[in-house]
Each structure stands twice: as structure tokens, then as C-alpha cells.
Amino acid sequence: MLFEHARACGASAREGHEVLEVAQHAPRVTRLQVRTDEGRSYRIEARYVIDASGRDALLAAKKKLRRKNPEHQSAAIFGHFRGAEARPGADAGNISIYSFEHGWIWMIPLPAGVMSVGAVCRPDYLKQRKGRTLEFLLATLRRNAALWRRLERAELIGNEVRVTGNYSYDSTRMGGPGWVLVGDAFAFLDPVFSSGVYLAMSGAEHAAQLVDAALREPATEVALLRQLEKRQRAAMARFSFFIYRFNGPILRQMFRNPSNRWQLEQAVISMLAGDLFDTPQVLRRLQLFRLVYSILALRHWRRWRAEHRYRLAQARSQFTGGDTPLDKV
Ligand SMILES: Cc1cc2nc3c(=O)[nH]c(=O)nc-3n(C[C@H](O)[C@H](O)[C@H](O)COP(=O)(O)OP(=O)(O)OC[C@H]3O[C@@H](n4cnc5c(N)ncnc54)[C@H](O)[C@@H]3O)c2cc1C
DSSP: OOHHHHHHHTTOSSEEEEEEEEEETTTTEEEEEEEETTSEEEEEEOOOOOOOOOOOOOHHHHHOEEESSSSSSOOOEEEEEOOOOOOSGGGGSSSEEETTTEEEHHHHHHTTTEEEEEEEEHHHHHHTOEEEOOHHHHHHHTTTTTHHHHTTOOOEEGGGEEEEEEEEEEEEEEEEEEEEEEGGGOOOOOOOGGGHHHHHHHHHHHHHHHHHHHHGGGHHHHHHHHHHHHHHHHHHHHHHHHHTTSSSSHHHHHHOOOOOOOGHHHHHHHHHTTSSSSSSSHHHHHHHHHHHHHHHHHHTTTHHHHHHHHHHHHTOOOOTTTEHHHHGG
């Protein structure tokens, strides 16, 4: 939809064209080598490059900016099913999230009766898999009885199960003269709370304004890049507090016994809905939420410490599942 909209607004939007090479010759002169699906090659000269290449992270890989998140690591195993039971009534289109002892499981309704179902787990759980990947996925899904009731009569489409690992990363820089990274090309945290698409769109919106300003007034570029990176990293830090601890005992306890005292529940919902950049009341309440978390962590410090150590050990884990059909891993 965004692509079509960009085209309707006058952008030259090309599908099936892959950028193979990017060479910057001067701050406002970058040459891109492109190949089409039909095998035709051509070059583009750009004054500014916005890299939105997602997890391929074209520029970050080329410039060696990408780094693994030292604090968090998880992996996902997932597939598309037909015939899964939707939630009743007006909730039919809603995403469901279920937890199990090694992580959490999503059910995302897609058009035409398809349901994306996947488990996000700590790498050591996925490393235990033996035998066929499909069986491992199904055994994982059976671990939550409520979820399995909605899925037991469904059928996996195309017998294709995918695994993706090592997906929490960022880049040491977000941009430089003549280039900027947006979305997953800059950083990715974790699929929980669906922050990826929102952070990508919000970052892209601000990057577009930055490029416009930098092309008009090149002297402002460095300061604007710094501001954009600071803003994006601050938002990621707000999300990551929750993401890192989502499977931990303290946050689970808080989420399972929600209380709106001091409007903390509202603040968390606002944050999850994307209000995590500029609203002072929300940011103050999120600070307060962290204080309450710290007090509970102190009260249950043994459980907190065990989980903290386990999480950091998992982040150091060498699991690599990189977007490969799992049967081939
Ligand atoms: C398992 C999993 C589950 C997720 N679930 C959710 C969720 O429920 N909700 C949510 O908000 N986010 C979710 N995310 C994250 C979300 O998918 C991403 O954060 C989001 O798609 C990032 O958008 P993007 O535009 O940066 O990259 P992408 O959506 O990956 O788009 C990048 C585009 O660039 C193209 N491209 C790449 N290289 C080149 C090249 N060299 N030349 C030309 N084109 C190129 C690709 O073909 C692609 O079309 C999930 C991620 C994972 C791994």
C-alpha cells in the first residue's frame, strides 16, 4: 500500500529491480548498479540514498556497521496455516499472543483465511530440535492448549516451515553525508509488540524530511542526522525495556495482574500504540513503571537475577538460523 501510494504521489517506483552495488563518489554523488528480474542492468546516480532494504541491510553490511545486540537474542519458527479458528466476532482480525515456557507464540490472521503462526523462543530451545522441523513446530504449538484448540484442524500451507535467528541488531551509525538508513536496514529489536513496522514508518517519515532539508541546506545535514539517530534510539530503548524482560518473571507478574494505578497501564498501552516519542506524560509514566519494576525486582531479586543471567547468556549464543527453510538447516 505504501509503495502504491508513493507511486501515486509521483515517485518512480520500480518492482523487481535489485540494487547490487552502491558506490559513493562524493557526498552528493552515489552510483547504484541495478539488475532487473528480466536480467537487464542499468545504473542510477543519486544525490541521496535512503537505504530501506530491510534485514538485508545493504549499506550497513557494505560499510560494516551492523552489530548483534549484546543484550537480547531470540529466534522464531513459523509457518502459514489454512483452517485455523479465528477469534469470535469483532475480534476475528486481531492478533493473538500466547505464552509457553520457552517464549511466546503469535497468531496473525491474514487475508483469504490464512493464519501466520509462529513461536519466538530463546535460541537454546530451538537448538534442541531433532528430526523434522514441521514436527518440532507442531510440538511447540501443542505446548499451549488454548492455542492448539484453534489450530488442531488447520493445515500447513505448502509444507513450508521457516526459521529465523539472530535478529536483534543495530548499526553503529544511522547515516552520513548523502545516505541514511531506515527501518530494519538500520536496526531490528524483536517481533513482540509489533514495533518493527511502526519504527520503520516513523523513522522513514523523519528521514524523508531530513533529506529534503539537507538537500536545501547542506550545512544542517550533520546536526539533523544526529537528531534523527538520537530520536530513533530513544524510542528503541523505550520498547527494548519491555521486550528484553517480556519473558522474565517480574514483567510477566506485572502483565498478568494489571493495575492502572498512576495511569501506568494507560502509559504502557500508549507506548505500544506508538506514542513513545514526544508525549511528556507518557514518558514520565513509563519512567514510573520502570521504578515499580525495579522495586519488584528487588523484592524478588533471586528470580530476577536468574532470569537476567539467562537472558545475557542467550544473547551471547551462537544460534544462526538466518531466514532459511528449516528443513534445510
Ligand atoms: C519473525 C518476524 C515476525 C515479525 N512480526 C511483526 C509484526 O507482527 N508486526 C510488526 O510490526 N513487525 C513485525 N516484524 C518486523 C517487520 O517485519 C519489520 O520490522 C518491517 O517489515 C521493516 O520494514 P522495512 O521496510 O524496513 O523492511 P522490509 O519490510 O523487509 O522491506 C525491505 C524491502 O527491501 C527490498 N530489498 C532488499 N534488498 C534490496 C536490494 N538490494 N535492492 C532492492 N530492494 C531490496 C526487499 O525485497 C523488501 O521489499 C517481524 C519480523 C520478524 C523477523
